[in-house]
Amino acid sequence: MTSTSLMMIILVILPFYSWCATPTVAANxxxxxxxxxxxxxxxxxxxxxxxxSIHYTLAGIKELGVVPxxxxxxxxxxxVDKSDVESIFHATExxxxxxxxxxxxEEYRALLTSTLQSDKSTTAEVYYAVRASVNLGLNVxxxxxxxxxxxxAKTDDxxxxxxxxxxxxxxxxxxxxxxxxxxxNDLVQQADEVDGRTLQYEGGVGTTALxxxxxxxxxxxxxxxxxxxxxxxxxxxxxFSTKRHVATxxxxxxxxxxxxxxxxxxxxxxxxxxxxxxAAVSAxxxxxxxxxxxxxxxxxxxxxxxxxxxxxxEDGAVVISKQKLTAKDSTSSIFELPFYDAKIPRGFxxxxxxxxxxxxxxLIGLTxxxxxxxxxxxxxxxxxxxxxxxxxxxxxxxxxxxxxxNALSEKLDLHSHQKLIIKFQVKDKRxxxxxxxxxxxxxxxxxxxxxxxxxxxxAVSGATxxxxxEMDLTSNAADFRYQxxxxxxxxxxxxxxxxxxxxxxxxxxxxxxxxxxxxxxxxHQDLYLPRPEIIHQFRVEEKRPPTIVSLVFSGxxxxxxxxxxxxxxxxxxxxxxxPLGLSxxxxxxxxxxxxxxxxxxxxYLDMFQTIRYLxxxxxxxxxxxxxxxxxxxxxxxKKV
Amino acid sequence: xxxxxxxxxxxxxxxxxYQSSTPKxxxxxxxxxxxxxxxxxxxxxxxxxxxTFPFNSFLSxxxxxxxxxxxxxxxxxxxxxxxxxxxxxxPERAFADFVFAHIILHLVVxxxxx
Numbered sequence: 115m116t117s118t119s120l121m122m123i124i125l126v127i128l129p130f131y132s133w134c135a136t137p138t139v140a141a142n143x144x145x146x147x148x149x150x151x152x153x154x155x156x157x158x159x160x161x162x163x164x165x166x167s168i169h170y171t172l173a174g175i176k177e178l179g180v181v182p183x184x185x186x187x188x189x190x191x192x193x194v195d196k197s198d199v200e201s202i203f204h205a206t207e208x209x210x211x212x213x214x215x216x217x218x219x220e221e222y223r224a225l226l227t228s229t230l231q232s233d234k235s236t237t238a239e240v241y242y243a244v245r246a247s248v249n250l251g252l253n254v255x256x257x258x259x260x261x262x263x264x265x266x267a268k269t270d271d272x273x274x275x276x277x278x279x280x281x282x283x284x285x286x287x288x289x290x291x292x293x294x295x296x297x298x299n300d301l302v303q304q305a306d307e308v309d310g311r312t313l314q315y316e317g318g319v320g321t322t323a324l325x326x327x328x329x330x331x332x333x334x335x336x337x338x339x340x341x342x343x344x345x346x347x348x349x350x351x352x353x354f355s356t357k358r359h360v361a362t363x364x365x366x367x368x369x370x371x372x373x374x375x376x377x378x379x380x381x382x383x384x385x386x387x388x389x390x391x392x393a394a395v396s397a398x399x400x401x402x403x404x405x406x407x408x409x410x411x412x413x414x415x416x417x418x419x420x421x422x423x424x425x426x427x428e429d430g431a432v433v434i435s436k437q438k439l440t441a442k443d444s445t446s447s448i449f450e451l452p453f454y455d456a457k458i459p460r461g462f463x464x465x466x467x468x469x470x471x472x473x474x475x476x477l478i479g480l481t482x483x484x485x486x487x488x489x490x491x492x493x494x495x496x497x498x499x500x501x502x503x504x505x506x507x508x509x510x511x512x513x514x515x516x517x518x519x520n521a522l523s524e525k526l527d528l529h530s531h532q533k534l535i536i537k538f539q540v541k542d543k544r545x546x547x548x549x550x551x552x553x554x555x556x557x558x559x560x561x562x563x564x565x566x567x568x569x570x571x572x573a574v575s576g577a578t579x580x581x582x583x584e585m586d587l588t589s590n591a592a593d594f595r596y597q598x599x600x601x602x603x604x605x606x607x608x609x610x611x612x613x614x615x616x617x618x619x620x621x622x623x624x625x626x627x628x629x630x631x632x633x634x635x636x637x638h639q640d641l642y643l644p645r646p647e648i649i650h651q652f653r654v655e656e657k658r659p660p661t662i663v664s665l666v667f668s669g670x671x672x673x674x675x676x677x678x679x680x681x682x683x684x685x686x687x688x689x690x691x692x693p694l695g696l697s698x699x700x701x702x703x704x705x706x707x708x709x710x711x712x713x714x715x716x717x718y719l720d721m722f723q724t725i726r727y728l729x730x731x732x733x734x735x736x737x738x739x740x741x742x743x744x745x746x747x748x749x750x751x752k753k754v
Numbered sequence: 755x756x757x758x759x760x761x762x763x764x765x766x767x768x769x770x771x772y773q774s775s776t777p778k779x780x781x782x783x784x785x786x787x788x789x790x791x792x793x794x795x796x797x798x799x800x801x802x803x804x805x806t807f808p809f810n811s812f813l814s815x816x817x818x819x820x821x822x823x824x825x826x827x828x829x830x831x832x833x834x835x836x837x838x839x840x841x842x843x844x845p846e847r848a849f850a851d852f853v854f855a856h857i858i859l860h861l862v863v864x865x866x867x868x
């Protein structure tokens with residue numbers, strides 16, 4: 115009834131909607147973004163700037179089943195840096211991905227040998243040299259390499275170094291490979307667990323993928339299965355499956371290799387379970403379709419899927435128990451679960467699925483798979499009516515019965531002493547009960563300015579759930595900024611569990627007449643325009659009297675001086691007794707100088723300078739003055 | 755009516771006494787005192803008329819008149835032979851003090867006048 119901020123409502127509704135829109139946080143894995151990886155490689159193939167990119171792209175796309183043309187051989191030869199063992203490594207790997215690309219082995223032999231013999235090469239460099247030598251068909255001194263790796267294991271214990279050691283071991287003989295394969299578990303323990311759901315290594319997806327890839331490579335060479343605890347393997351798989359887009363080609367390449375290993379029938383395969391139908395279950399989409407595959411999106415063999423339970427989010431009510439899903443195709447990759455049923459009420463549901471493989475496939479991730487769905491129903495607006503009542507007396511209410519979707523044909527004229535009330539009910543067509551919805555508003559749109567004023571319709575509690583929205587032309591006039599005129603009136607009803615939403619134009623000519631004068635709309639655009647400039651105003655000077663006045667008074671001040679002179683003359687002032695001589699002269703001169711100094715001080719000097727000058731003048735002043743006064747005193751003594 | 759007449763009579767007597775018994779030197783100083791007083795009154799009237807801006811100038815001018823008045827009055831007291839029992843200074847010494855004090859006063863006034 116009251117005008118509430120639309121934003122507040124949206125903030126309440128938004129969590130509900132966003133829940134439906136975004137994938138939920140489940141233990142489920144999702145299929146790898148194979149197409150994305152392929153596209154990344156294909157884009158990179160258009161132009162190469164360094165030999166590492168060639169390596170990752172060509173080798174990567176070969177893993178995905180596309181054989182790159184041999185023309186890239188020239189690019190490899192052009193971009194390789196013969197003085198860098200890593201560069202040589204990338205070049206040989208890239209050449210390996212092509213059908214027919216031979217690199218000049220003799221040119222690299224010296225550097226590779228020296229790298230392997232040096233005491234300063236890092237584990238990565240050792241790996242590059244060994245692998246490049248193997249690729250080129252050069253001999254490798256295995257015992258020397260083994261010694262070097264052992265020495266490095268003592269000094270460099272970072273996971274990356276250990277990974278490279280594993281990769282190097284995979285290039286050497288089987289016993290050495292087996293030795294390294296036994297260290298896989300130690301390395302797995304060094305991984306970081308995040309949120310209890312994923313495992314990763316420091317360094318991001320590239321390093322993690324490189325390491326997991328190393329596990330598989332060395333185990334393959336050793337002829338043993340990769341010994342990783344299934345729970346931890348699922349966590350690794352979980353980490354990788356969340357990487358939909360990777361930034362670098364290196365990450366993309368190793369990620370591709372990891373997905374391939376994790377989908378290889380020889381190894382333990384994590385199973386991916388995901389919903390293929392939209393989240394909303396309704397009469398039109400009564401079933402939930404689930405896909406079961408490996409990370410590559412391929413089927414995993416014959417498998418049985420059972421829905422253990424389907425719990426409603428609101429109250430935890432369980433609606434399904436141990437229901438089998440039917441396979442829709444022969445490869446057992448799509449399963450159907452009929453969900454739309456009279457016994458299943460509206461709501462958000464979490465379905466727990468358990469998978470059981472038929473054979474002895476090495477599958478993991480068979481439990482703890484959840485699917486989120488929502489059961490919606492169709493709704494109808496019923497018993498809608500529009501009342502025009504007087505503010506003060508509720509007795510005389512003019513009622514118009516409304517039927518969705520018909521609009522009210524007559525023009526509504528409302529004045530400031532009236533109020534408008536809209537009532538309606540929302541019925542669930544399936545169950546016949548009256549429901550409350552997340553959104554129920556009435557909206558007035560000013561036909562001229564297109565401004566919208568929205569009011570909330572509130573439901574009374576109880577089974578009837580009747581919605582009522584009220585607009586009072588006096589108390590709500592400020593919302594309209596007192597702008598009288600023609601308005602559209604629309605009823606809006608919506609809910610995430612309703613199949614259909616309503617935007618029902620009830621009337622398109624509602625004349626509202628407000629008592630007060632209309633105010634202009636607040637222009638919200640102005641917020642970001644420059645504001646009016648603030649011009650600094652200096653302190654206003656105090657008013658001075660006109661110059662004439664001050665001049666007159668200056669004259670008046672000097673007037674008493676005349677009076678003084680006149681009265682002195684009248685009294686008989688004379689200078690007859692003034693002594694003449696040097697001392698009186700000096701006295702009078704220095705006295706005059708002192709007063710002159712005062713004037714100069716006022717106009718030009720500061721206190722310190724004046725004090726100095728005054729000190730200078732006062733010496734003769736006092737000396738002479740003393741002498742003059744002594745003369746006068748002597749004269750007086752003589753007279754007496 | 756009679757009160758006014760009494761006051762006028764007293765004033766006339768006072769004036770007569772003053773004219774006859776005061777030495778010339780003191781009369782000169784009295785004239786000076788009247789001059790200073792008048793100057794002070796004019797300044798104050800100006801301030802009342804147009805306001806106190808700039809206040810420091812008004813103050814320094816007014817204080818200057820007040821200071822001159824006080825110094826001249828003290829000179830008069832010291833020169834008055836009737837007071838010789840209280841003050842034991844020679845007229846020359848009084849005059850020297852007068853000049854010295856005036857220099858200080860004028861220094862301060864000019865500093866403050868702005």
